[in-house]
Amino acid sequence: MSTTTPISRREFIKVSAQAGAGLVIGFHLPLKGAKAPVASGTFNPNAFLSINSEGIITVAVTKSEIGQGIHTGLPMLVAEELHADWSKIRIEMPIAHERYGSMSTGGSRGIRSMWTPLRKAGAIAREMLITAAAQTWGVTPGTCRAEQGTVIHTSTGNRLGYGELAAKAATLPIPDEVALKDPQDYTILGTSVPRLDIPDKVNGKAMYGIDVKLPGMLTATVVHSPYFQGKLASFDDAQARTIDGVVKIFPIESGLAIVARDTSAAFTAAKAVKIVWAKGPNGELDSEGISRLLAEKVNEQALVARDVGDAGQALSKARKTIEAVYEVPYLAHATMEPMNCTAHVTAKKCEIWAPTQNPQGAQRVAARITGLPTDSVAVHTTLSGGGFGRRSHSGFVAEAVQISKLAGAPVKVLWTREEDMQQGLYRPTSYNRFQAGLDSKGRVVAWSHRIVGPSLLRNMRPNRSKDQLDRTSMAGAANLPYGIPNLLVDNVVVDIGVPLWWWRSVGNSHNAFLTESFIDEVAHAAKADPFSFRRDLLQDHPRHRGVLELAANVPGGGSVFQAFVPGLAGGLALIQPNSVLILTLTQTTTVVVSGVTFTVQAGVPAFIPVGANVTITIQ
Numbered sequence: 001m002s003t004t005t006p007i008s009r010r011e012f013i014k015v016s017a018q019a020g021a022g023l024v025i026g027f028h029l030p031l032k033g034a035k036a037p038v039a040s041g042t043f044n045p046n047a048f049l050s051i052n053s054e055g056i057i058t059v060a061v062t063k064s065e066i067g068q069g070i071h072t073g074l075p076m077l078v079a080e081e082l083h084a085d086w087s088k089i090r091i092e093m094p095i096a097h098e099r100y101g102s103m104s105t106g107g108s109r110g111i112r113s114m115w116t117p118l119r120k121a122g123a124i125a126r127e128m129l130i131t132a133a134a135q136t137w138g139v140t141p142g143t144c145r146a147e148q149g150t151v152i153h154t155s156t157g158n159r160l161g162y163g164e165l166a167a168k169a170a171t172l173p174i175p176d177e178v179a180l181k182d183p184q185d186y187t188i189l190g191t192s193v194p195r196l197d198i199p200d201k202v203n204g205k206a207m208y209g210i211d212v213k214l215p216g217m218l219t220a221t222v223v224h225s226p227y228f229q230g231k232l233a234s235f236d237d238a239q240a241r242t243i244d245g246v247v248k249i250f251p252i253e254s255g256l257a258i259v260a261r262d263t264s265a266a267f268t269a270a271k272a273v274k275i276v277w278a279k280g281p282n283g284e285l286d287s288e289g290i291s292r293l294l295a296e297k298v299n300e301q302a303l304v305a306r307d308v309g310d311a312g313q314a315l316s317k318a319r320k321t322i323e324a325v326y327e328v329p330y331l332a333h334a335t336m337e338p339m340n341c342t343a344h345v346t347a348k349k350c351e352i353w354a355p356t357q358n359p360q361g362a363q364r365v366a367a368r369i370t371g372l373p374t375d376s377v378a379v380h381t382t383l384s385g386g387g388f389g390r391r392s393h394s395g396f397v398a399e400a401v402q403i404s405k406l407a408g409a410p411v412k413v414l415w416t417r418e419e420d421m422q423q424g425l426y427r428p429t430s431y432n433r434f435q436a437g438l439d440s441k442g443r444v445v446a447w448s449h450r451i452v453g454p455s456l457l458r459n460m461r462p463n464r465s466k467d468q469l470d471r472t473s474m475a476g477a478a479n480l481p482y483g484i485p486n487l488l489v490d491n492v493v494v495d496i497g498v499p500l501w502w503w504r505s506v507g508n509s510h511n512a513f514l515t516e517s518f519i520d521e522v523a524h525a526a527k528a529d530p531f532s533f534r535r536d537l538l539q540d541h542p543r544h545r546g547v548l549e550l551a552a553n554v555p556g557g558g559s560v561f562q563a564f565v566p567g568l569a570g571g572l573a574l575i576q577p578n579s580v581l582i583l584t585l586t587q588t589t590t591v592v593v594s595g596v597t598f599t600v601q602a603g604v605p606a607f608i609p610v611g612a613n614v615t616i617t618i619q
Contacts, residue, residue: 066383084122104358222413223275254399315436348399352400392501393425428455448488483538
């Protein structure tokens with residue numbers, strides 16, 4: 001089965017080159033304010049798909065590979081519609097350009113954003129190859145089919161490979177419509193295929209940012225202020241300059257650059273420089289002070305994210321109330337590969353090699369610093385040793401461009417691990433006050449969650465109004481799925497001065513943990529097991545309830561929810577497929593498993609077979 005999707009000639013551009021070049025299929029991702037390209041051989045399209053005379057299929061992947069498998073996931077979209085032989089698929093990361101639309105990687109949008117465009121690219125190529133084969137045999141395209149990198153004439157069994165058809169297909173007109181496959185006919189999507197990036201990661205050919213080497217390249221590191229928003233006041237580099245290999249030391253926007261002939265010399269010199277820092281407005285910040293500040297602000301005017309019923313009145317009339325305060329700290333991204341970037345700036349061109357999640361952002365930053373047009377800035381995106389949102393900020397790219405420009409040579413900038421942790425852009429901290437009310441039957445009748453902390457969006461956009469709610473701060477809290485008749489979730493914004501940035505799932509990464517932890521406390525107060533308690537609150541959300549029930553019905557799953565031990569802090573985790581429960585407790589405890597008594601030491605995991613009869617006694 002298939003579904004027919006109109007494809008206009010403006011969406012797909014076929015490029016015919018010299019003999020032997022094969023078939024190149026590209027498409028245009030619309031840009032805000034830009035006109036769609038005209039289907040003309042004079043237009044230089046972004047070729048997302050090419051097939052050479054040997055049948056090798058190259059897919060241009062515009063999303064960064066940061067360990068999530070996108071360099072395999074996106075080619076799978078093309079290969080599915082193309083009926084490709086997976087062993088013939090290759091990938092390349094194109095140089096940053098606005099014609100690709102957004103090349104940014106974040107928000108788990110890689111597959112979603114490219115789902116339709118790349119499938120269309122594969123489908124259009126498939127139909128052109130089928131037509132090329134049909135013309136070669138003098139038959140109608142409807143009597144042919146694509147299969148495993150070949151086109152087959154159904155009645156005769158004649159077969160031609162994509163490589164044999166590529167040159168002829170490149171001369172054909174682009175079809176107005178193509179049929180996309182029905183999901184039930186997928187043979188690649190939804191299956192486990194060999195990841196395309198693994199071989200080179202194993203044999204050492206994979207190129208991460210930290211691996212880049214250029215002729216005449218220098219190495220640099222940057223010493224940043226230990227104070228948020230602190231500035232370089234003065235420095236004495238006399239001792240550092242005596243270190244063998246040191247080339248130059250000079251200030252840049254973000255700190256002091258140490259340029260050397262190798263990494264060891266740069267790192268050693270960075271420690272030898274004597275620096276005086278102007279602390280700035282946040283020089284006295286510490287974790288305890290931040291925690292006190294947030295607690296003091298908890299009763300200030302809040303921005304309402306969700307208001308159902310009257311939580312205040314319901315709390316005052318509740319048979320029983322439960323209160324709790326949770327705090328979450330700032331979190332660094334702590335990527336395995338520290339921040340690094342290589343840049344080569346000349347009078348007419350800037351070339352960058354970076355493990356970035358935002359190639360076009362890096363391009364714009366470099367253009368600003370060098371004064372060059374963006375077309376003269378080439379950004380090569382390498383593999384990234386972890387990203388989590390950190391590499392979507394281009395500050396580390398700016399440093400490399402500035403240093404290369406001032407040093408007059410290609411320069412690789414590499415942060416130390418200490419600088420990487422201290423100079424991060426952090427997930428926001430927050431102080432969370434929870435209140436819940438139960439009626440005489442142990443049902444939740446009221447819920448209040450006040451979040452006190454800095455706004456990520458306001459930190460990124462200082463001109464953003466203080467009266468404008470930051471939905472990213474509320475994610476995982478305001479969208480609580482539980483059916484509670486009186487519910488209030490609000491936010492007190494406190495500007496602190498610590499730089500913030502996207503950290504994986506942003507608000508959900510901590511708010512969901514906090515709300516679910518408090519639900520456990522409320523279930524305990526209601527003398528209910530956490531599983532049944534949640535299930536009863538999800539009457540209006542069958543999908544959520546279905547997931548909960550599915551988790552409980554896997555072998556041993558029910559034990560996870562029902563092993564609720566009043567008065568004892570601890571945790572249970574189900575490990576599949578061995579069906580073993582890991583029991584970790586905060587107090588030394590006697591445990592009887594299927595009639596056998598033993599002691600679980602505080603903080604030491606105990607492994608218990610699922611299905612065993614377990615009795616727990618607190619000593």
